[in-house]
Amino acid sequence: MTATTTVPAPGRAVPPKPRPPWGLYAGLIACAVVTVWAALGIEFTLAPLFSDLTRGREVVAEFFRPDWEFAWRVREQWLETLQLAVVAGSLGCLLALVLAHMASDVTAPPWMARTLKALLAVERSLPDVAWALLAVAVVGNGALAGILALFAFNVGVAAKLTAESVDAVDRGPVEAATAVGASAVQRAVAAVLPQVMPNFLSYSFYVFELNIRASLVIGLVGAGGIGQVIKTELSRFQYSHISAIVAVFVVVVFVLDQASAWLRRRLI
Amino acid sequence: MRTVGTRPPAAGPVDGDRPKRPNPWRQVTGSLVTAVVVVLCVVTVDAQWARLSEAPGILGDYLRLMTRGVLQNPMADPYTDYWSKAFEYMVESLQMAWIGTLVGAVLSFPAAFLAARNVSPRPVVFVTRQVLNVIRAIPELILAIAIMLPIFGLGPLAGALALGVGSVGTLGKLGSEVIEAVDPRPVEAVAATGARRLHVLAWGVLPQALPEIVALWLYRFEINIRAGAILGAVGAGGIGSILTQLFEARLWDRIGITLFLVIAVTVLVDQLSARVRHRIIAGGGKDPVAGEAEALA
Numbered sequence: 298m299t300a301t302t303t304v305p306a307p308g309r310a311v312p313p314k315p316r317p318p319w320g321l322y323a324g325l326i327a328c329a330v331v332t333v334w335a336a337l338g339i340e341f342t343l344a345p346l347f348s349d350l351t352r353g354r355e356v357v358a359e360f361f362r363p364d365w366e367f368a369w370r371v372r373e374q375w376l377e378t379l380q381l382a383v384v385a386g387s388l389g390c391l392l393a394l395v396l397a398h399m400a401s402d403v404t405a406p407p408w409m410a411r412t413l414k415a416l417l418a419v420e421r422s423l424p425d426v427a428w429a430l431l432a433v434a435v436v437g438n439g440a441l442a443g444i445l446a447l448f449a450f451n452v453g454v455a456a457k458l459t460a461e462s463v464d465a466v467d468r469g470p471v472e473a474a475t476a477v478g479a480s481a482v483q484r485a486v487a488a489v490l491p492q493v494m495p496n497f498l499s500y501s502f503y504v505f506e507l508n509i510r511a512s513l514v515i516g517l518v519g520a521g522g523i524g525q526v527i528k529t530e531l532s533r534f535q536y537s538h539i540s541a542i543v544a545v546f547v548v549v550v551f552v553l554d555q556a557s558a559w560l561r562r563r564l565i
Numbered sequence: 566m567r568t569v570g571t572r573p574p575a576a577g578p579v580d581g582d583r584p585k586r587p588n589p590w591r592q593v594t595g596s597l598v599t600a601v602v603v604v605l606c607v608v609t610v611d612a613q614w615a616r617l618s619e620a621p622g623i624l625g626d627y628l629r630l631m632t633r634g635v636l637q638n639p640m641a642d643p644y645t646d647y648w649s650k651a652f653e654y655m656v657e658s659l660q661m662a663w664i665g666t667l668v669g670a671v672l673s674f675p676a677a678f679l680a681a682r683n684v685s686p687r688p689v690v691f692v693t694r695q696v697l698n699v700i701r702a703i704p705e706l707i708l709a710i711a712i713m714l715p716i717f718g719l720g721p722l723a724g725a726l727a728l729g730v731g732s733v734g735t736l737g738k739l740g741s742e743v744i745e746a747v748d749p750r751p752v753e754a755v756a757a758t759g760a761r762r763l764h765v766l767a768w769g770v771l772p773q774a775l776p777e778i779v780a781l782w783l784y785r786f787e788i789n790i791r792a793g794a795i796l797g798a799v800g801a802g803g804i805g806s807i808l809t810q811l812f813e814a815r816l817w818d819r820i821g822i823t824l825f826l827v828i829a830v831t832v833l834v835d836q837l838s839a840r841v842r843h844r845i846i847a848g849g850g851k852d853p854v855a856g857e858a859e860a861l862a
Binding site for chain 2: 324331332334335336338339340341342345346354355356357360377379380381383384387418419422423424425426427430431433434435436437439440441444445510513514517518521527531536539540543546547548550551554555
């Protein structure tokens, strides 16, 4: 009994300590440096939270007196927001479905897939507000600008996500389709589409949800929907109007979020 | 060759015993309803579709003006100023996104543990999740207008904090999913040594979850760079503030320069961050998903 516990078995010595992870240390130091630099750059301080909390009191107080009647008065803008989201989302996702097939090695020649993926990355790097500003400049204020901005924004997101699903399909059916002499389009329709459809539909819901959120942003620069109402009320300092709209907006997004999470769980 | 002909029929379903076609009515009604809704929206939306025909021409003109701005010698007099101004605001955007992500990371870290079913008791999980869901539903823009701008005043700090609080919802939710997915065996092993609860979390759960949580932070940083753009429109700093001004003044050459810089910096940061993320998650090994990051290289 005593012998077994005191004598360590040969070859079962303690494993050597791993090398100190210098790369990790360097990374951590780099992060710390970037943090200090960024904090100095934006003059980071939490002091107003303790000293000046009352500075925003009037605005915040207004926010706690929401004017519910106003939220109903702008029902047409709510409807417009939904319309924008549906139109831009559906058209954007349809185009994205085609682009995704052209941007994947599985269904397209490698050079095409590469170029298209790079183009999509560039397309996605512009934020939604830049698209909205551009759309307003081209077609003027209103719903059409909103549709165009959301459309451009949606194509990038949906095409990227769907292309990744296309990349990940089971190659078996694709090979089988090739073996019976299917053309590229036939192969995509018969072997790839059925596999990516559940994912694609779930991305479409996600895009629709994104659109509702983005509608605030694009409206703020004049591209229609409920965001435009917020812009007007903001310039008139009608915070009680804004708070009512925001409250409704948050509830709508919350419900949509839950609904789309439920739908996506059922689809995949 | 003969064997092919004499092979016995494969065991399994015999002819005439083929599986039935699945009932298509749900798919058909689903597609029909979607189509009707879309058509209805296209018809009823108050959009001046007629303007669409002129759009390509106008867009072409603007694009030409923008490209001309980008192609001007950046060392020549006004253009140096344009580039450095745009760069300055882009850097401010990056700083806002970085600090915002950090604030979100710090706030969401405990929240992720509280929202993980394998760590916290059920009522705590439920309450935390609902709180996170509500935060997720509030756009950064609203946080900026309603809370941060009144308290912190105009400027990038308000924007950074709006981004930070806005990040908590997603980071907390995704983080809790990561924590729920950890291998329970190391956790059990630590618990079996009689470790206290905090030690179980620190030595059993955290080492497994941390790489993916850090990857989430980086991912959120990429998102925050884009999300921060709108905050400039309401005076909360960053690239959006100069962008809205330029668009109002229709200075197309400067718009071109600014957009070019936005694209370049964003693509660069995305790639860098994607590389680091894959490195963190996959360790030193080759990761198949890294192909996306390499597509541009």
